[in-house]
Amino acid sequence: AQTVTQSQPEMSVQEAETVTLSCTYDTSESDYYLFWYKQPPSRQMILVIRQEAYKQQNATENRFSVNFQKAAKSFSLKISDSQLGDAAMYFCAYKMNRDDKIIFGKGTRLHILP
Amino acid sequence: KAGVTQTPRYLIKTRGQQVTLSCSPISGHRSVSWYQQTPGQGLQFLFEYFSETQRNKGNFPGRFSGRQFSNSRSEMNVSTLELGDSALYLCASSLKLGEAGANVLTFGAGSRLTVL
Numbered sequence: 001a002q003t004v005t006q007s008q009p010e011m012s013v014q015e016a017e018t019v020t021l022s023c024t025y026d027t028s029e030s031d032y033y034l035f036w037y038k039q040p041p042s043r044q045m046i047l048v049i050r051q052e053a054y055k056q057q058n059a060t061e062n063r064f065s066v067n068f069q070k071a072a073k074s075f076s077l078k079i080s081d082s083q084l085g086d087a088a089m090y091f092c093a094y095k096m097n098r099d100d101k102i103i104f105g106k107g108t109r110l111h112i113l114p
Numbered sequence: 115k116a117g118v119t120q121t122p123r124y125l126i127k128t129r130g131q132q133v134t135l136s137c138s139p140i141s142g143h144r145s146v147s148w149y150q151q152t153p154g155q156g157l158q159f160l161f162e163y164f165s166e167t168q169r170n171k172g173n174f175p176g177r178f179s180g181r182q183f184s185n186s187r188s189e190m191n192v193s194t195l196e197l198g199d200s201a202l203y204l205c206a207s208s209l210k211l212g213e214a215g216a217n218v219l220t221f222g223a224g225s226r227l228t229v230l
Contacts, residue, residue: 037221045204045221091157100147100208100219101170104157 006105023092031097040088118222132193139207146188151202
């Protein structure tokens with residue numbers, strides 16, 4: 001069975017600094033996708049970034065980038081120039097290619113210190 | 115373009131009652147999936163529907179059921195409610211391009227169910 005593990009329940013970072021959230025996963029599949037979702041207090045789950053497993057190049061979206069290590073089954077999220085609006089719960093997630101079932105990690109609550 | 119709409123946003127029920135939650139996907143999206151979010155268990159997959167057919171089901175008891183209509187709108191039903199069913203229920207829709215693909219899911223704001 002596929003699993004996603006986020007080992008950091010909470011993290012804090014100073015505004016404008018850089019922070020890295022960790023995620024590891026376990027799967028025997030070769031064709032899958034990885035995601036980072038953000039859930040602010042409004043509860044709306046927002047896609048931050050996605051990575052196709054077959055791509056070696058790490059995905060980037062503005063201030064957000066990932067470090068995808070397929071052999072190690074690691075998928076960390078780096079947030080550069082942290083902003084107050086980045087404060088939220090961040091979920092690492094996994095999806096096989098063949099369906100829309102997403103497996104989520106337990107989440108990391110990120111606090112931004114002004 | 116309207117997002118994923120879930121109704122009701124909040125509801126309170128008592129043990130033993132049943133509840134129906136509704137999800138209207140983004141226009142053109144044909145795949146709808148449901149998730150339960152609780153502080154203890156986190157986010158857990160309930161089921162996935164595509165073209166009115168249940169494609170996948172999570173590990174939940176038979177009290178949890180769902181369906182999808184021809185216009186892709188979906189409902190989920192929970193019968194004989196238990197205290198542990200108190201949760202945020204999230205619906206997500208995707209534009210299913212064939213049988214595979216990234217199928218980025220767009221989530222609704224959720225329905226907060228409290229069982230007393």
